Amino acid sequence: MIDFVNYFINGALVGLLYALIAMGFVVIYRASKVFNFAQGELVVFGGFIVWWMVASLGLPLSIGIPLAFVAAALFGLLVERVFFSRLAGESVFAMVMVTIGLLILIRGLILVLFGPQVRSFPIIFPLQPVIIGEILIPRSLLIGGAITVIVGFGLSWFFNRTRAGLRMTAVAEDHQVALSMGISVKRSIAFAWILGAVLSTLGAIIFLSGKSLNFLASDIGLAALPVALLAGFEAIAGVLLAGLIVGIIQGLVTAYLDPIVGGAIGTVFPFIIMLLILFIRPTGMFGWKTIERV
Amino acid sequence: MTISKHIKIAGAAAALGLLTISAPASAQTTYNVASLADFTGPYADVMKDLIGARRPVIDWWNAEVGKKIGVKLGIKDYDHRYDAAQVASLWPGIKAELNPIIVLGVGGPDVAALQGRLPSDKIPMVMSTAAYGFAWKPDPWIFNQRPTYSHEAAAFFDWLRQKRGGSGPLKVAIISSEASPAYVDQHKGVQRYAADNPDKVEVVEVVFTEVQPTDLTTQVNRVTRKGAEVIMIMTNTAAVVATKRALQSLGKQVPIIMSSHNGLAESGRAIGDVKQMEGDYEVYAMAAPTDAKTPGREFFEMLQSKYGLKAKWTVSAVQGLGQALIAMRAIEAAAKKVGPDKITGEAIREALLSTTISADDTFKILGNTKFSNEGPFPTQGLVASIATIKDGKYMEAAAGVPVPSINKW
Numbered sequence: 001m002i003d004f005v006n007y008f009i010n011g012a013l014v015g016l017l018y019a020l021i022a023m024g025f026v027v028i029y030r031a032s033k034v035f036n037f038a039q040g041e042l043v044v045f046g047g048f049i050v051w052w053m054v055a056s057l058g059l060p061l062s063i064g065i066p067l068a069f070v071a072a073a074l075f076g077l078l079v080e081r082v083f084f085s086r087l088a089g090e091s092v093f094a095m096v097m098v099t100i101g102l103l104i105l106i107r108g109l110i111l112v113l114f115g116p117q118v119r120s121f122p123i124i125f126p127l128q129p130v131i132i133g134e135i136l137i138p139r140s141l142l143i144g145g146a147i148t149v150i151v152g153f154g155l156s157w158f159f160n161r162t163r164a165g166l167r168m169t170a171v172a173e174d175h176q177v178a179l180s181m182g183i184s185v186k187r188s189i190a191f192a193w194i195l196g197a198v199l200s201t202l203g204a205i206i207f208l209s210g211k212s213l214n215f216l217a218s219d220i221g222l223a224a225l226p227v228a229l230l231a232g233f234e235a236i237a238g239v240l241l242a243g244l245i246v247g248i249i250q251g252l253v254t255a256y257l258d259p260i261v262g263g264a265i266g267t268v269f270p271f272i273i274m275l276l277i278l279f280i281r282p283t284g285m286f287g288w289k290t291i292e293r294v
Numbered sequence: 295m296t297i298s299k300h301i302k303i304a305g306a307a308a309a310l311g312l313l314t315i316s317a318p319a320s321a322q323t324t325y326n327v328a329s330l331a332d333f334t335g336p337y338a339d340v341m342k343d344l345i346g347a348r349r350p351v352i353d354w355w356n357a358e359v360g361k362k363i364g365v366k367l368g369i370k371d372y373d374h375r376y377d378a379a380q381v382a383s384l385w386p387g388i389k390a391e392l393n394p395i396i397v398l399g400v401g402g403p404d405v406a407a408l409q410g411r412l413p414s415d416k417i418p419m420v421m422s423t424a425a426y427g428f429a430w431k432p433d434p435w436i437f438n439q440r441p442t443y444s445h446e447a448a449a450f451f452d453w454l455r456q457k458r459g460g461s462g463p464l465k466v467a468i469i470s471s472e473a474s475p476a477y478v479d480q481h482k483g484v485q486r487y488a489a490d491n492p493d494k495v496e497v498v499e500v501v502f503t504e505v506q507p508t509d510l511t512t513q514v515n516r517v518t519r520k521g522a523e524v525i526m527i528m529t530n531t532a533a534v535v536a537t538k539r540a541l542q543s544l545g546k547q548v549p550i551i552m553s554s555h556n557g558l559a560e561s562g563r564a565i566g567d568v569k570q571m572e573g574d575y576e577v578y579a580m581a582a583p584t585d586a587k588t589p590g591r592e593f594f595e596m597l598q599s600k601y602g603l604k605a606k607w608t609v610s611a612v613q614g615l616g617q618a619l620i621a622m623r624a625i626e627a628a629a630k631k632v633g634p635d636k637i638t639g640e641a642i643r644e645a646l647l648s649t650t651i652s653a654d655d656t657f658k659i660l661g662n663t664k665f666s667n668e669g670p671f672p673t674q675g676l677v678a679s680i681a682t683i684k685d686g687k688y689m690e691a692a693a694g695v696p697v698p699s700i701n702k703w
Contacts, residue, residue, distance in 0.1 A: 003516070010512045017508060107334070116338030118531050120566035127543045129511055138509045138543070207508065212535040212564035216336055217506045254502070255512075264472040264502030 002134045007255040008248055013141035015247015017206055019239045020148040021224035022231065023155065024199045029233040030159065030172040031192030032084065033092050037099040039200065040221020041106035046072045046201030047121065047213050048114050054122045061124065065205065069198050076197030080190045088175070088186055110215055117214070124209040144206030149240060151202070155195075156237035168192065172234065173288075226274035232287020242285060246270045322366040323635045327352065327621065328394035329369050330384075330404050335376030336505070336530065337401065340555055344422060345371060346605030347614030348398060350597040355622045357601075364634035365625065368392075374403060381407035389415065395639050396420065396621050401555075402476035405429045405436055412436065417639035418646060420624070422617040424553065424578065425671040427479045427703050434670040437646055439616045439660055440579040441671045441697055443476075443528050443553055444483020449678040449697040450551050450577040451487075451495050454524060463488075463496040467517035467548075469527045469537055473505045480528045486703035498522050505529070507536040514540035518548055528553040534561040538570060547573065554578040554609045558683055569686040576609070579697055580616050581659045582681040582690045583607045590615065593657040612659055619656045620663065624649070673699065 021043060028036045036042075049071045053064035083098050125140035159165040171178040171188040178185055207220055231242035254266025283289055331345045332338055352369050360366050370392055374381045381403050388394065397412075397419040399405070404419065405426060412419055412435035424446055425438035440446065455464040466488070470481040481500050488495040498520040501513045514537055517525065525548055527534050534556055541548060550571075552561060557576035562568025576582075581590045594615065597603035605611040627645035628637050651663040661677050676697035681690055 006512055006515075010509070014508050111334055111338070116333070116341070118339050118560065118564040120535075120564055127539060129543050136511060136515055136544075138511045141509055210539050211506075212532050214336075214339065214532070216530070216532060219504055219506055220508070223504070255516075258502055259499065262500070267472065267502065267504060 003255070004252075005135055007251045009135065009137055010141070011248040011251020011254075012244050013138065013145045013247070014251060015227070015243040015245070016145040016148040016240070017141060017203065017243075018220075018224040018227045018247060019152065019243025020144070020199065020206065021203045021220055022228040022239045022243065023148075023152065023236060024196045024203065025224065025228040026231070026233055026236055026239055027155070027199065028192050028196040029228075030236075031168050032095065032189045033172065033175075034084070034095040034099060035233070036102075036196065037096070038103040038106055038221075039196070039224070040218030041103050041110075041215070042076075042197055042200035043204045043207070043220055044110060044213070044215050044218045045075065045106055046197065047204035047208050047217060048110055048119075049075075049201065050205060050208075051119050051121055051213055052114070055120065061122070065124070069201055072197040072201040073194045076193040076195070077190055079197070080193040084189055084193065085186050088189070107215055107218075119213040121208040121211050121213045124205050127210055140206060140209045147202070147206065148243075151199070152237055152240045159236055164191075223270065226270040226277075228284075229274050230277050230284055232284025234288045235284065235286030238284070238286030246273060249273065322360065322364050323637070324366045324368060325395045325625075325637060326392040327367055327369045328388050328392050328397045329371045330374045330381065330397060330399050331371050332376040332400055333371075333373040335374070337376055337555060339531075340560060340608075340610040341400075343605040343608045343610035344400065344614040346603065347594075347597075347611040348618045350601040350603040351615060351618035351622065353601045354597055355618075359622070359626060363626065363629050365629050365637065367622075367625070374400075376401055376403055378403040378407040385411060389417075395637055396625065396642055398422070398617055398621060399436070402426060402474055402479075406475060409436055415639070416643075418624075418643040420617055420621045420646075421670075422613040423555070425669075426476055427483050428475060430669045430671075430702055432667055432669065434665070434667070435643060436670050437620070437665055438671040439620050439663065441673070441676050442483050442700070443480040444487060444703075445676070445697050445700055446553065446577045446579055446678050447480070447484050447526055447528065447551065448487045448495070448700060449579075449695050450575065450680055451484075451524070452698060453680060453692055453695045454549075454551075454575075455494060458523070461493075463492060463494055465496050465498050465521045465523045467498050467520070467522035467525045468500045469503060469510070469513075469525060469529070469533050470500050471503055471505055471529045471533065473529075477529045481526075482703050483700060484526065487698070487700045490701055491698075503529075503533055503536070506532045510536045510540040511543055514546070515544055518544065518546050522548055524548065525550045527551070528556065531556045531561045531564040535565045538565055538574075542570075550574045552576045554580075554613055557609050558681060558688060559608060562683070568683060568688065571683045572686065573683065575680055575682050575691060577678050577680050577695075578609070579661070579676050579678045580612055582679040582693070583609055583612050584681065584688065584690045586690070589654075589657040590659040593659075616656055616659045619659065620646075620651060623651045623655050 024039050050068040053059050053068045087095050125143050130137040167183045168188045171185050175185050227242045227246050231238035250266050253269045257265050332341050352367050399419045399421045419436045421438045424440040425442045451464050468481045471477045488497045499517050558571050562571045624642050624646045627649040628641040632641045646665050653661050663672050677694045680692040
């Protein structure tokens with residue numbers, strides 16, 4: 001029974017990490033209707049910025065991490081200015097294709113700027129797990145989970161309760177309508193990319209604390225995809241619940257089914273859930289239902 | 295006929311004359327070697343030393359061996375990104391551009407993409423890595439200087455069990471991944487060895503993770519509770535770091551056994567300090583790059599001083615040296631058999647199958663190497679080296695450790 005509790009808690013916390021990465025997908029999608037294939041690469045880029053500030057330049061965490069967030073925000077703005085501001089009004093398909101190009105570009109940039117070496121990521125959170133009786137909780141995931149919940153509810157409040165957030169929501173509904181209402185679509189999209197890059201850097205800090213860093217870490221973007229799909233690409237707070245569901249199922253399947261099957265079915269299982277969702281409810285649990293009048 | 299036409303004809307005749315005159319001076323026949331590398335994929339971090347060691351060996355061979363026997367080799371690197379699809383797409387271009395007589399490969403994707411093509415193209419490939427069970431088939435065109443990862447791991451397990459003493463089997467946990475067929479192959483081979491030798495090795499669990507694990511504390515806690523005496527990780531450094539962090543956070547000291555591509559130095563760098571790998575091991579059927587003045591080390595230093603070798607003395611460099619030397623010795627043997635101007639891929643393969651490449655021929659980087667038609671790697675007389683970190687220093691824990699035989703899996 002105690003093993004079950006351990007797998008359950010660990011799965012839930014990993015799921016919250018996926019949820020944080022998935023929020024990057026969601027904020028960009030909400031403003032631009034673009035599914036960002038380069039989300040995992042944004043995580044890696046954010047990770048390398050943190051590594052550069054803290055491990056390479058030797059800045060203390062209290063200075064290096066805020067500076068890394070600023071650098072990530074500037075990178076997000078740069079991406080929007082160079083690629084997406086020029087595509088305003090173009091088809092969504094064109095923008096999605098650009099995100100695939102961005103994926104390749106960021107990988108190349110990382111190799112050119114930081115080299116192929118595996119880097120030691122700084123220890124941001126203490127390594128010692130929280131131990132309650134026989135329950136063992138990884139501290140970085142626990143702190144990360146708490147941050148994710150705060151960020152999730154904070155962003156949900158921002159998008160649903162503030163003027164700036166509601167403007168972005170209007171942009172997400174329809175660019176032309178938003179423009180006709182005097183809302184700057186370009187500014188909203190730029191803000192979404194800034195937010196996406198900052199969230200990815202936060203995700204990198206939680207994911208990589210005390211571990212190693214190279215571009216293989218971008219696979220977390222793929223792992224977070226089922227979470228975004230389960231929640232629906234417009235639902236920020238819904239991502240938290242979806243993250244918990246995917247994480248817990250993955251954790252339990254990995255613990256109990258992997259040894260029976262003799263394979264990594266736990267890694268595949270979230271994608272099975274993803275396919276089922278796409279069949280049954282393509283908009284996800286909390287995605288917007290669009291009524292089109294012909 | 296115009297004057298300009300006369301001049302052109304005279305010029306052409308003069309050029310032909312010059313060529314004819316210079317022909318006897320360059321009696322060497324030139325052949326090409328295709329060098330596959332991972333510059334932008336998951337093993338790009340270890341590639342600098344591996345590739346850096348290949349080219350100087352060829353320069354040395356051209357100057358000191360090829361010149362005497364009338365053979366000159368050219369080499370060109372191709373980035374395969376550790377991706378079988380990329381290898382398959384590169385291969386027709388490599389053949390057309392280079393017409394190589396031999397290929398130097400680096401990993402599973404090369405084997406997966408080319409094992410069906412090379413027999414019909416009649417070009418052999420020599421690998422730097424250990425072999426794979428899925429490619430353990432007769433009539434090979436791919437040759438590994440080392441046995442499979444599972445063979446190397448089994449050699450280590452036998453050694454550690456003897457060192458531990460007692461009669462029970464050594465309890466082994468494996469951290470693996472399904473991200474690559476090579477990773478799956480590694481643990482399948484060990485499982486076969488354990489199944490056939492229950493008195494020697496017991497696999498307590500195979501844990502599957504992503505290539506960059508999120509957190510392994512729960513999994514590592516579980517395998518230590520099952521009594522794992524050693525954890526085998528031959529996938530990548532990210533998995534080693536995640537496992538090490540889990541062990542550190544749990545306050546457990548279970549040694550990790552790694553391979554050449556994710557060994558002590560690489561994993562130590564990835565975790566921040568090689569001292570954190572204290573008491574862990576790496577195993578491979580070739581020489582360990584310690585500070586000792588071995589023939590391999592002397593050869594390496596000679597290449598540094600005379601042939602511009604820039605690589606560091608690392609496991610990856612040793613892999614590159616061994617691989618290139620096997621290829622060079624096979625070309626030498628083929629030149630002796632068929633003549634320096636008639637070397638083909640087929641002749642090199644025949645030479646590889648019929649010649650014993652002695653340990654001295656590879657400056658003791660490898661043991662005596664005798665390939666056969668039974669499979670892609672030598673099956674007899676193999677020995678492994680085991681290295682460790684002791685008191686914060688990289689050192690050889692054992693050399694000449696016998697590699698046991700394993701039934702095919």
